[in-house]
Amino acid sequence: MRKFLVVLDDSRECLNAMRFAAMRAAKTGGGVEVLAIIPPDEFNHWIGVADIMRAEARERIEVHFEVYAKWMRDKQNVDPELVIREGVPVTEIMAQIEDDPEVGVLVLGAGTDKKGPGPLVTQLTKAAGDMSIPITIVPGDMSKERLEAIT
Helix, strand or coil, X not given: CCEEEEEECCCCHHHHHHHHHHHHHHHHCCEEEEEEEECHHHHCCCHHHHHHHHHHHHHHHHHHHHHHHHXXXXXXXXXXXXXXXXXXXXXXXXXXXHHCCCEEEEEEEECCCCCCCCHHHXXXXXXXXXXXXXXXXXXXXXCHHHHHHHC
16 A cells, blocks of 8 residues: 655644645545654753653654544545654654654645745755655645545
8 A cells, every 4th residue: 555654743734745645545446654753953952851742742742643544544535544753853854764664655744934844855856866756735724525526
C-alpha cells in the first residue's frame, strides 16, 4: 500500500496538506502517515524537566493528531497512523521516508506568507533531487472545494 506522508505542525497550511493526503489516499486505496517532529531545542533543560516536557509535547501532538484523524476516518474512511520523531525537521522527514518503504509521496502545505512558502517547503524542494519519492505541494489558501475537485 502506498502511503502519503504529511507533516503535522501548527501552521495554517497543515490543514490543506492533511485534507489533500486523506482525499488522495481515499481515492487511490492508499494510507496516510502523519509525521510530527519535536525539535531538539525544546529539551535544553535538566534531564527530569526535559522528560516531562517531552511527554507533554507528545501529548499535545497526539491531541492535535486526533482532530485530523477523526476527520479522516469519518469523512474519508482513511485510518491514519501517527509517527513522532525528535530532531531537526528536514533530517527527520528524510529519515522517515527512508525508514518506511511504503511511503510513496510527501505532501507539504505551502504557506501564504510574503516571506515564502515556509521553511519545510523551501528546504525540502532544494533536496528534491536527492529524494526517493515525489513531493506534492498544496497551496495554503486553496479552498476545500477546489481540493476536492482536483483530488
